[in-house]
Amino acid sequence: MINYTEKIPNNVDLGRDRVLQRALEHWQPAYMGWWYDMGPNESHNYEVYLRTATSVEPDGWAQFGYVKMPDYRWGIFLQPRDEKREVNFGIHKGQAAWQEVPGEYRSTLRRVIVTQGDTEPASVEQQRMLGSSCPSMYDLRNIFQVNVEEGRHLWAMVYLLHRYFGRDGREEAESLLARRSGDADNPRILGAFNEPTPDWLAFYMFTFFTDRDGKFQLCALAESGFDPLARTCRFMLTEEAHHMFVGETGISRIIQRTCEVMKENKVEDPSDVRALGVIDLPTIQRYLNFHYSVTLDLYGSDVSSNAANYYTSGLKGRFRETKLDDDHVLADAEYPVYEVVGGKIVSKNVPALTALNERLRDDYIDEIADGVGRWQRVIDNAGIPFRLTLPHKGFHREIGNFAGHFISSEGEVLSEEAWKNHEFEWLPNPKDYAYVQSLMSGRVVEPGKFANWIAPPARGINNQPLNFEYVRFN
Numbered sequence: 001m002i003n004y005t006e007k008i009p010n011n012v013d014l015g016r017d018r019v020l021q022r023a024l025e026h027w028q029p030a031y032m033g034w035w036y037d038m039g040p041n042e043s044h045n046y047e048v049y050l051r052t053a054t055s056v057e058p059d060g061w062a063q064f065g066y067v068k069m070p071d072y073r074w075g076i077f078l079q080p081r082d083e084k085r086e087v088n089f090g091i092h093k094g095q096a097a098w099q100e101v102p103g104e105y106r107s108t109l110r111r112v113i114v115t116q117g118d119t120e121p122a123s124v125e126q127q128r129m130l131g132s133s134c135p136s137m138y139d140l141r142n143i144f145q146v147n148v149e150e151g152r153h154l155w156a157m158v159y160l161l162h163r164y165f166g167r168d169g170r171e172e173a174e175s176l177l178a179r180r181s182g183d184a185d186n187p188r189i190l191g192a193f194n195e196p197t198p199d200w201l202a203f204y205m206f207t208f209f210t211d212r213d214g215k216f217q218l219c220a221l222a223e224s225g226f227d228p229l230a231r232t233c234r235f236m237l238t239e240e241a242h243h244m245f246v247g248e249t250g251i252s253r254i255i256q257r258t259c260e261v262m263k264e265n266k267v268e269d270p271s272d273v274r275a276l277g278v279i280d281l282p283t284i285q286r287y288l289n290f291h292y293s294v295t296l297d298l299y300g301s302d303v304s305s306n307a308a309n310y311y312t313s314g315l316k317g318r319f320r321e322t323k324l325d326d327d328h329v330l331a332d333a334e335y336p337v338y339e340v341v342g343g344k345i346v347s348k349n350v351p352a353l354t355a356l357n358e359r360l361r362d363d364y365i366d367e368i369a370d371g372v373g374r375w376q377r378v379i380d381n382a383g384i385p386f387r388l389t390l391p392h393k394g395f396h397r398e399i400g401n402f403a404g405h406f407i408s409s410e411g412e413v414l415s416e417e418a419w420k421n422h423e424f425e426w427l428p429n430p431k432d433y434a435y436v437q438s439l440m441s442g443r444v445v446e447p448g449k450f451a452n453w454i455a456p457p458a459r460g461i462n463n464q465p466l467n468f469e470y471v472r473f474n
């Protein structure tokens with residue numbers, strides 16, 4: 001029997017909620033089994049300098065200290081309730097926000113929660129082997145932080161399933177621990193979460209691109225008329241910011257190091273750059289193209305009646321819904337989507353309600369473009385004539401209007417054969433992966449040391465110095 005208030009920090013009155021306690025009595029040991037099997041490899045005895053959320057107050061959501069990860073206090077936190085909150089969009093706009101699941105939307109809402117929940121353990125599974133090739137103790141601590149928080153995000157979704165969905169919810173919560181990233185028989189639900197994350201360049205790209213999809217999905221769910229979901233997602237967003245920080249600064253530090261070495265040695269040719277043990281910029285571009293395109297697919301079909309239903313029902317809003325200046329019903333509004341007609345990419349207006357996936361994808365692309373611009377400045381400041389670009393939205397897509405078409409990274413519609421001829425100029429090829437892996441054959445864990453292929457960060461975690469002992473291996 002677990003002491004709930006101590007072991008599971010929460011603001012949902014878990015100590016008095018018998019139903020929830022009983023559900024967690026079964027699920028918590030299964031979760032720990034999953035963590036031991038699928039959590040970071042060989043890490044169970046390490047003491048890691050982690051932040052833990054112990055309350056939603058400004059001073060409580062980031063308590064730093066050494067923790068063995070299996071002892072991490074995965075908590076359940078919802079943003080405090082606003083008694084006056086309403087459903088802010090769709091046909092129920094103006095009603096009081098729902099505190100219980102509306103019967104008619106029960107299965108839809110459960111599906112939405114399960115789909116979000118499934119991504120959280122998936123990324124832990126994808127990243128579980130990376131500790132053995134970390135470029136520094138600082139980075140090792142960061143990946144572990146991301147991993148335990150994705151574990152907490154799973155808890156957040158499982159809380160909703162247990163608390164609001166009865167037996168079906170409990171079954172779904174078990175399935176969340178049974179699926180495995182990349183498994184042929186029982187894979188994770190969404191494509192990008194079944195792709196391998198084979199190296200640290202891929203990890204940083206994943207946290208920049210794919211965790212940011214997580215942010216945008218959470219932002220849309222944070223608008224939900226189902227208030228407990230909205231409040232859960234709002235709190236998760238505070239943690240998500242760190243994951244994207246890890247990705248953006250990770251790539252930025254790799255670019256910085258590459259540029260330094262290129263300047264010092266006056267080399268530009270990728271093979272000369274590789275000979276110096278750093279990652280050439282064209283390889284970074286190819287990784288970028290891959291992670292960007294598979295993440296764009298996560299938003300779903302450009303035109304989607306499901307997306308329209310989620311919105312009309314008040315279950316999933318738009319990015320920053322309440323800040324948008326329109327009727328929040330969208331009955332007559334239109335929105336442009338692209339399609340391929342006669343070998344050309346053309347834009348056409350469709351009812352805005354059906355284009356909500358595309359709209360969220362566009363909001364995401366705007367933010368991505370800003371981040372890529374910041375990476376570009378690192379290259380420009382070094383005076384190196386190389387441009388990082390975002391490929392065309394239709395490049396390498398498997399879902400939506402571009403699926404089945406062969407679009408170049410510049411946005412030309414090609415034949416399959418022509419596309420295949422260029423595939424490995426645009427996407428990482430086996431040699432790229434092998435080269436990047438060759439740089440990461442062992443781990444760098446002496447405090448204050450960094451692998452040759454990455455620059456140190458500007459500052460340490462929680463104002464600690466760079467040579468702080470972020471992980472104790474015991």
Ligand SMILES: [Fe+2]
Pocket residue numbers: 120149150153214240
């Ligand atoms: Fe997450």
Ligand SMILES: [Fe+2]
Pocket residue numbers: 150211214240243
């Ligand atoms: Fe995340």
